[in-house]
Amino acid sequence: MNKQQALNLLGLAKRAGRLVTGEGFVLGAIRDQSAKLVLVASDASANTRKKFSDKSDFYAVPISFALSAEELTDAIGSQRSLIAVQDNGFAKKLLKLLT
Structure with missing residues (x-):
């Protein structure tokens, strides 16, 4: 339910x-710290996961690996495995739903 929300x-x-x-x-x-949350697909390559995990840790940006590439693609309508949310409200609600 939370994942669908x-x-x-x-x-x-x-x-x-x-x-x-x-x-x-x-x-x-x-x-440039406009990203409030980074979503990396759970099935992204190990290199991509590490790269964005390290970068997010350095700049203190929350990161989530809770969704697969297919789920991200279906949600936004284009094939992606990496998304940055640039709005505090959306980011806070997404973090709450995904943890």
């Missing part, structure tokens, strides 16, 4: 224009 909220954040997707854009959002 999180996926619905992710779709809403996409429509609101508060998501950044793609490796380079997500890295940029982490560096």
Whole structure:
């Protein structure tokens, strides 16, 4: 139930224009601290998971590995395994639903 609510909220954040997707854009959002939450697919490569985990730890950005690439893709309507949420409200609610 919570996972489905999180996926619905992710779709809403996409429509609101508060998501950044793609490796380079997500890295940029982490560096300029506009990212409030980073979502990395649970089935992403080990290299990608480590890279974004390390970067998120360094910049103190919360990170979640709770959703698969397929779930992220279905939620936002485009194939992605890496998403940065740029809104505090969406990020807090997603973290609450995914933990």
